[in-house]
Amino acid sequence: MSGTVLSVKDLTVTYRVAGRNVAAVDGVSFEVQPGEILGIVGESGCGKSTLSAALLGLLPRNGAIANGEIGLRGEGLVGATAERMRELRGGQIAMVFQDPLTSLNPTFTIGSQLVDALRAHRPGRGGRAEMREKVIAALSSVGIPAARERVDSYPHELSGGQRQRVMIATALMLEPAVLVADEPTSSLDVTLEAQILHLLDRLRREHDTAIVLISHDLGVIAQSCDRVIVMYAGRQVESGDVGELFAQPRHPYTQALLAAAPSLSRRRDRLLSIEGRVPSLSALPGGCKFAPRCSYAEDVCHEREPGLHAVGSQLVRCHAYARDSGYRGTVTQLTSRAEALAGQSDRRTESSVEDK
């Protein structure tokens, strides 16, 4: 795969907590091609933000890559020096955070920060004045009104949506090979969310940027991504083409997640929720990590952790899809979303009857 810009192989990230190592990301593998948007979706605590920090070499002090490889255009990032990571960050692999205030320096104007970024990563492309013009052009291309005046604003003078645009303008200017966007729209209103997602789409179309889009919002994933990885308790539990995975989710967790996602077109149904909670990383169950919450779990699910099995074009971490796992139920049982959640709570069924 010569086209691959970012490849992650068997990545495990651990945190040192109270004298013990706990794995927040466990054996995750994926590849991203130029111009592709890969979605990573899961609830809080599933390890998606740890994954993004690991990709950028920004793990906190108590975090470490315990195993696996990260390749950026063929260059191994695990074990790269801090200096090399600083060179790559911004220029080759960039990040858009949920709250851009944390990544913009409050004491400098937007313009001077962007010019600095340009000078650091793309030296020799003209003088300061010329670069300032490039910055203004980039700001106005992401829809910042009156960019020529706005360029001299401080971060706090911009709205949340405008700050997010500034981050994307930076990416447009520097043309990094990979952009990691971690919940880029979670704090924005719907109209801004839609605008920002379209900017990301433009970035990959016009600059062939490979984008890793991390979100807990299935709507955001469905609207933007080509492929998606569903994470649970640090593991990928299902992955595949976004259209196929949403049309036919195989893993009981994916099915439950989709059934719980509110949607305008399904508003007359009752909202479903998944019983129980995401397990704590320091007290993970022995077998399948989802088994305690899964309505299809059998003995084998509590005993052995399933591997990733290919089902059609999807990869699913579930015993029900393995030929000789000892799981006695059938696959057809899991293909219907409604079925996956039926019997989950009798109380809900009753009250939805009362509604009518």
Place this chain on the structure above:
Amino acid sequence: MGEPTLEQAGVGGTGDRQATASQGGQGEPGPSRPPLLSIKGLRAYFPYGGSFDRLLAGERRAVRAVDGVDIDIARGEVVGLVGESGSGKTTLGRAIAGLMDVAGGQILYDGRDLTRMSSRRWRRLRRKVQIIFQDPYSSLSPRLRVEHLLLEPYTIHKVPVDQRYSVSELLGMVDLAFELRRKYPHELSGGQARRVGIARALALRPEFIVADEITSGLDVSAGSSVLNLMEGLRDQLGLTYLFITHNLNLVGYVAQRIAVMYLGQLIEVGTTDQVFDSPAHPYTRALLASISEPNPSRRRAESVLISGEIPSPRNPPSGCRFHPRCPFAGELSSREQPLLEQIAPRHFVACHYWDRIPADSSHSLHEA
């Protein structure tokens, strides 16, 4: 005809949403009984700038966060109040809950005007109107255990002992385990903290609850279960909700009617089906078109998006406040402020040109 009042359409279907939503319907759905809450011409302002600014300006300046809102809410009804940040929806909710000084207009609760009430009577009535805040961690004292947090409203409101729920009753109402009573707020998950907030509001046996973004920041599943809890409580306790949210995907599940707010004013009010299936205001249409539906086979086109952001309420545009962003603005739009007019039973819109906007391509993404 003069300005139609919302009273005519404000009330009625407290029951089945599907039935009340049928648009054709019989004539005026006049109110069979007075609304529980009736808001008339409500205005609520924030002063802004420092005292020095105000000195220079020579007068007290104000942000008109809520600027002339009329709406009626019937007993047992759930009204969804939607809009973007800066629309004034939170301020409206706070004004109803008595946490905001009102600059003008009336808030009639069960026929009595809350804005002209002695503070003693107001305090007693206020138990009946409770607000649940969006950020539970900032509204729960970090030094109190759950059991004390739950009983705190009783001390504040000096509720006699025989009118109090017990800690275990309150925890039971919100589906929380009794063991949680000894925990501090930081030991709770987001969903649990929300439930404690809900239980605190329920402690005072309210009739009307303002729920302000109670699912924001929660995971999909936790959000759904909080919402289902709220629905169950409404059925059991006969509550009435004003459900404030920016999440349009969610509000359809709980609300019977939707009010859309933009820069301090309501621009469209109708049943949930009217607003979602046949939105009349260009802003409502734009909002709906912006929703990220969890369905990859229904992606929105870039062309349907509105540009720009909601302007500052310090300096609202003239005429229709949406006109600078509106693709359908006509010459009246910048000159004259459109008032809410009735376009179908229970369906109101504030737009000069609503009937001249092509029945439309942008919305086709979201037909039911």
